[in-house]
Amino acid sequence: MQIFPRELNLLPMVLAGVATVAGAGLVLVVWIYLSPSHLQVGYSPEQPVPYSHRLHAGELGMDCRYCHANVERSAEAMVPPTQTCMGCHAIVRTESARLEPIRESWETGEAMEWVRVHQLPDHTYFNHSTHLYGALARTGEGGEEVRVAIGCESCHGRIDQMEVVGVAEPIAMQWCLECHRDPSEHLRPVEEITTMGWEPSDEWLEHTDEHVAAVLPPTHCSGCHR
Amino acid sequence: MASASAPIHELGERGLLPPGTTFNDITEAVCRVTEEKAPRGWWMLFLPSVGLLGLMVSCIVYLLSMGIGVWGNNTPAYWAWDITNFVWWIGIGHAGTLISAILFLFRQNWRTSINRFAEAMTVFAVLCAAIFPALHTGRPWFDYYLAPLPNQMGIWPNFKSPLMWDVFAVNTYLTISVIFWYVGLIPDLATLRDRSKSLRRKRIYGALALGWRGSHRHWQHYERAYLIFAAISTPLVLSVHSIVSFDFATSVMPGWHTTIFPPYFVAGAVFSGFALVLTLMLIVRSVFKMHSLVTLKHLDLMNKFMLGTGIMVGYAYAMEFFVAWYSGNPYESWVFFHNRLGFGYLDQEGNWGPLWWSYYAMVSCNVIAPQLFWFKKVRTSIPAMFIITIFINIGMWFERFVIIVTSLYRDFLPGSWGGFEATWVDIALYAGTFGLFFTLFLLFIRWVPMIAIAEVKATLPHAHPHHSDDDHADDHAAGLAEPAPAE
Amino acid sequence: MANDDEDTKTGKRPSSKPPEADKSPSEKAVKAAAEEAAAKGELAKAKAESEPEDKKVEAEVAAKAAERAKADAEDAKEAAEEAGDESTAAAAEMTAKDAEKTRAEALETAAEAEAELEEAEKKAASEAESKKVESKKAEKSDDGDDHHDDGDDEEGEPEMRPALYLAEYESPDDLAHAAASIRDAGYEKWDCHTPYPVHGLDKAMGLPETKIGFISFVCGMVGLASAVLMIQFMNNWDYPIIIGGKPPGSFPSMVPIMFELTVLLTGFGTLFGLFHLCRLPRHHHPIFESDRFESSTDDRFFISIEVEDPKFDLKKTRALLENTHPSHLELVEEEIA
Known part of the structure; x- marks a missing residue:
């Protein structure tokens, strides 16, 4: 008794085609869409106060470290307390409705609840000061010494152009490793770490090898997973 | 299958099935199970199994929502019931391929009555086993990191890690077991298809039988393919538990770091696998009345196998103690004489190792109980072998528990000594995997031919043209063997 | 072909009858008619030789015409004999003989045509068969889409x-x-x-x-x-x-x-x-x-x-x-x- 139509004999070919396409598609979907560059980049949460980095860091030209003080000497980049805000806003724009939560925090002593934008997993050890404090590089035969470090913008992007701060780079292991393997284009003089849009001079670029030799970032597991 | 069907008369072998068995008898006996209504015994086993399966699912959901802190694993026993259960289930899964592959290569005809059954058990046991390592990673949704796929971390799995070898070994074993099992099933599914009365049933079995039409041109490739599967499965089955043992043996933990582990684990796996096959076989045989296909002779042979592997396991236990003593290594001696034996070394307060009882449970179940199989009366007594196989199953679970927990719970520094207590999630999850196993298994024996129909038919004395017992057989063969003259 | 045999038999009839004297009064008319019939038979025979398919049919028609001419000529001869006109009877007999000859020739042609036709049929059949085999060979693929319409195996x-x-x-x-x-x-x-x-x-x-x-x-x-x-x-x-x-x-x-x-x-x-x-x-x-x-x-x-x-x-x-x-x-x- 014939129980299947003749057309079913095409099934193996169809299945082989479907399996190939589906398999490749699945890998591609996971690879592209489940990656941090797709899932994390562009995350820019709303903050309790619409603080504008574009205004403060860009137009007013404030240094990053005015608020995120001591970031080059500590592991964590701190989020400024209300006092830092009030240092200026006790005098500037004291009536602004947008600043109402700040004044309230100042009066009550309750901390502002800023929403964290960049967060690394707990199993990853990251230290801001190692990246920002700078390593001593000897350039030239005269023994000139420069401190080379990584600038803020390498990881956080052009903060001075962001009205609302968001994630600019995929904060994922592969991305970390790219720089750890070859940091040359991200190294700059320690004086310039907070400069936005810094361009290396030709003279600086001549000494790239010495700069990298001074930094030697780890690429082994325990460099970050301690 | 080649000349496997011939009993070796010189050795006094006889055909395994009763004389006068016809092809149709075999078809009937096996297919009837899938065609008749399920016997009451089946429902009595199936409903509790589904209940346990539900328990397993709820435990997993609970575990995922709470984290693996709900297990009893903690410093210093980072591995406990999870890995014990994993190794135990994997061990159970060894009998199937052993019976299908190794006994096939050795032309052991009696395997045909039990191989399908044992292969199914392998597949289901390996599935149960795979649950534990998958869960114990803590975040199973990241288990795909184990696969060598491009990913956002920019790194690849570490192929020097025995845990990675284990992933490959277990997955390969599962895949090959499923393929082996399914390829063996194709002709029998065709038998079911052709016997089915309703179109729906015909279509389901027909779809799975892939249009098999018993063509000899196909059988020719099929037999060679089956031989190849047997040939690759034989080293595979030996490698899987060897690699599982590397998880332990390549570490530097006293009690784990020994070279005897691979053969010791393989022997133990075969031992426990045979025990569970036999336990289940005895139940199925009586529920579905398969006495004519699974005879006392089959059971006797399996018991002999267990006696042999039981002695190998006993030898390994003894040898570990010998090495601990002969090496003079105090840490090794401590593990064996305090943690396991209990009284060999006492701690400062003069106490025995607190888990000593697990070691005695292991030895009495695994080494002492099977010694009863020296007696033919025991080997051929159904109640006796049923009880002994259950003891062996328990003993082999304790073996893994002893190896894992008693090596960990009292390590180098007294300061980091701890204990281990199973939580209710540990226990319920382990019980739940029985639910998964038995649910799949009962569905299998109900809907799939549980005995390899085609293979059993091929073992009948009149199954092959030149194979009749008379002496004229050779004359026949001579006539047939000449190939066609060239045209 | 059965007809053919009968025709051959009937063809023997005139030879068995010995020719007799002819005495017809209307000898000229009879002779003319017989000659006309014979001519028609000749024509038909000639035409029959052109195409193998039609050949047999034409030849058979020719044979029949010749037979009719012969019969006419014989009738004329008998009439002439009764009338005592010897010369007319002899002429009629001659015509009858000619007609008989024409008919025999026509019949021969018909038999030839028959043979040719059979051969052609055989050839056509074998060609069709070999074409069928070839077309089957052409689609050796087992994909099951083997549809060709050689209707010669159909059975209802x-x-x-x-x-x-x-x-x-x-x-x-x-x-x-x-x-x-x-x-x-x-x-x-x-x-x-x-x-x-x-x-x-x-x-x-x-x-x-x-x-x-x-x-x-x-x-x-x-x-x-x-x-x-x-x-x-x-x-x-x-x-x-x-x-x-x-x-x-x-x-x-x-x-x-x-x-x-x-x-x-x-x-x-x-x-x-x-x-x-x-x-x-x-x-x-x-x-x-x-x-x-x-x-x-x-x-x-x-x-x-x-x-x-x-x-x-x-x-x-x-x-x-x-x-x-x-x-x-x-x-x-x-x-x-």
């Missing part, structure tokens, strides 16, 4: 066509002997169907050695090579991982994965190689049209010979299979797609 049900002969045997012994005789008859597209692998059938069927071992071996080697390349690429080149101070490319730690991947790919190769060599899955096959075939997975043994076989012939193949003493023999037909 226009949508069916013969697909294969299916012979059933009770025992593997009978099957093996039957297989050997079909092998010796030189068939190619035929098969044995058994519930389990019957040993010795390879030789009885004259099958070559299976190639699946080669496929498995190649796949296994691909597995081995891919393991080595994968580990070397991932752990030693793309992201070197130094574990336990062992150098990149350290061999012993690669062995387990090399082994596992070899086994895995051998397994896949064997599975898909088996499917490829057997052309499975193939859920639709004409053999399933037979209801008796359902016992082939139980306890019966079958031989099938497909029409696609170049040697297949409805009669000869049936005779061959009958000689092997099957317990049942049937022609399985399938629908034309």
Whole structure:
């Protein structure tokens, strides 16, 4: 008794085609869409106060470290307390409705609840000061010494152009490793770490090898997973 | 299958099935199970199994929502019931391929009555086993990191890690077991298809039988393919538990770091696998009345196998103690004489190792109980072998528990000594995997031919043209063997 | 052709009758009529020689015309004899003789035409047959879409066509002997169907050695090579991982994965190689049209010979299979797609 139509004999070919396409598609979907560059980049949460980095860091030209003080000497980049805000806003724009939560925090002593934008997993050890404090590089035969470090913008992007701060780079292991393997284009003089849009001079670029030799970032597991 | 069907008369072998068995008898006996209504015994086993399966699912959901802190694993026993259960289930899964592959290569005809059954058990046991390592990673949704796929971390799995070898070994074993099992099933599914009365049933079995039409041109490739599967499965089955043992043996933990582990684990796996096959076989045989296909002779042979592997396991236990003593290594001696034996070394307060009882449970179940199989009366007594196989199953679970927990719970520094207590999630999850196993298994024996129909038919004395017992057989063969003259 | 024989017989009649004197009063008219008829016969004969198809018919018409002319001439002769006109009777007799001659010639032509026609028919039939075989050879693919419309095998049900002969045997012994005789008859597209692998059938069927071992071996080697390349690429080149101070490319730690991947790919190769060599899955096959075939997975043994076989012939193949003493023999037909 014939129980299947003749057309079913095409099934193996169809299945082989479907399996190939589906398999490749699945890998591609996971690879592209489940990656941090797709899932994390562009995350820019709303903050309790619409603080504008574009205004403060860009137009007013404030240094990053005015608020995120001591970031080059500590592991964590701190989020400024209300006092830092009030240092200026006790005098500037004291009536602004947008600043109402700040004044309230100042009066009550309750901390502002800023929403964290960049967060690394707990199993990853990251230290801001190692990246920002700078390593001593000897350039030239005269023994000139420069401190080379990584600038803020390498990881956080052009903060001075962001009205609302968001994630600019995929904060994922592969991305970390790219720089750890070859940091040359991200190294700059320690004086310039907070400069936005810094361009290396030709003279600086001549000494790239010495700069990298001074930094030697780890690429082994325990460099970050301690 | 080649000349496997011939009993070796010189050795006094006889055909395994009763004389006068016809092809149709075999078809009937096996297919009837899938065609008749399920016997009451089946429902009595199936409903509790589904209940346990539900328990397993709820435990997993609970575990995922709470984290693996709900297990009893903690410093210093980072591995406990999870890995014990994993190794135990994997061990159970060894009998199937052993019976299908190794006994096939050795032309052991009696395997045909039990191989399908044992292969199914392998597949289901390996599935149960795979649950534990998958869960114990803590975040199973990241288990795909184990696969060598491009990913956002920019790194690849570490192929020097025995845990990675284990992933490959277990997955390969599962895949090959499923393929082996399914390829063996194709002709029998065709038998079911052709016997089915309703179109729906015909279509389901027909779809799975892939249009098999018993063509000899196909059988020719099929037999060679089956031989190849047997040939690759034989080293595979030996490698899987060897690699599982590397998880332990390549570490530097006293009690784990020994070279005897691979053969010791393989022997133990075969031992426990045979025990569970036999336990289940005895139940199925009586529920579905398969006495004519699974005879006392089959059971006797399996018991002999267990006696042999039981002695190998006993030898390994003894040898570990010998090495601990002969090496003079105090840490090794401590593990064996305090943690396991209990009284060999006492701690400062003069106490025995607190888990000593697990070691005695292991030895009495695994080494002492099977010694009863020296007696033919025991080997051929159904109640006796049923009880002994259950003891062996328990003993082999304790073996893994002893190896894992008693090596960990009292390590180098007294300061980091701890204990281990199973939580209710540990226990319920382990019980739940029985639910998964038995649910799949009962569905299998109900809907799939549980005995390899085609293979059993091929073992009948009149199954092959030149194979009749008379002496004229050779004359026949001579006539047939000449190939066609060239045209 | 039966007519032909009769005509030949009747043709003898005039020769048996001796010619007599002719005495017709209207001799001229009679003679003219007879001559006209004879001329018509000549014409018809000539025309008949042009086309083989029409030849026979024309020739027969000519013969009949000639016969009629002869009869007329004889009548004229008798009339002339009664009238005592000797010369007219003699002339009429001459005409009758001529007519008879013309008729015999026409009949000869008709017989020739008949023979030619038969030959042409034979030729056409053999051409059609060879075309049919060729068209079947052309589509050797087993995909099941073998539809061609040579209507010469139709038997009342226009949508069916013969697909294969299916012979059933009770025992593997009978099957093996039957297989050997079909092998010796030189068939190619035929098969044995058994519930389990019957040993010795390879030789009885004259099958070559299976190639699946080669496929498995190649796949296994691909597995081995891919393991080595994968580990070397991932752990030693793309992201070197130094574990336990062992150098990149350290061999012993690669062995387990090399082994596992070899086994895995051998397994896949064997599975898909088996499917490829057997052309499975193939859920639709004409053999399933037979209801008796359902016992082939139980306890019966079958031989099938497909029409696609170049040697297949409805009669000869049936005779061959009958000689092997099957317990049942049937022609399985399938629908034309």
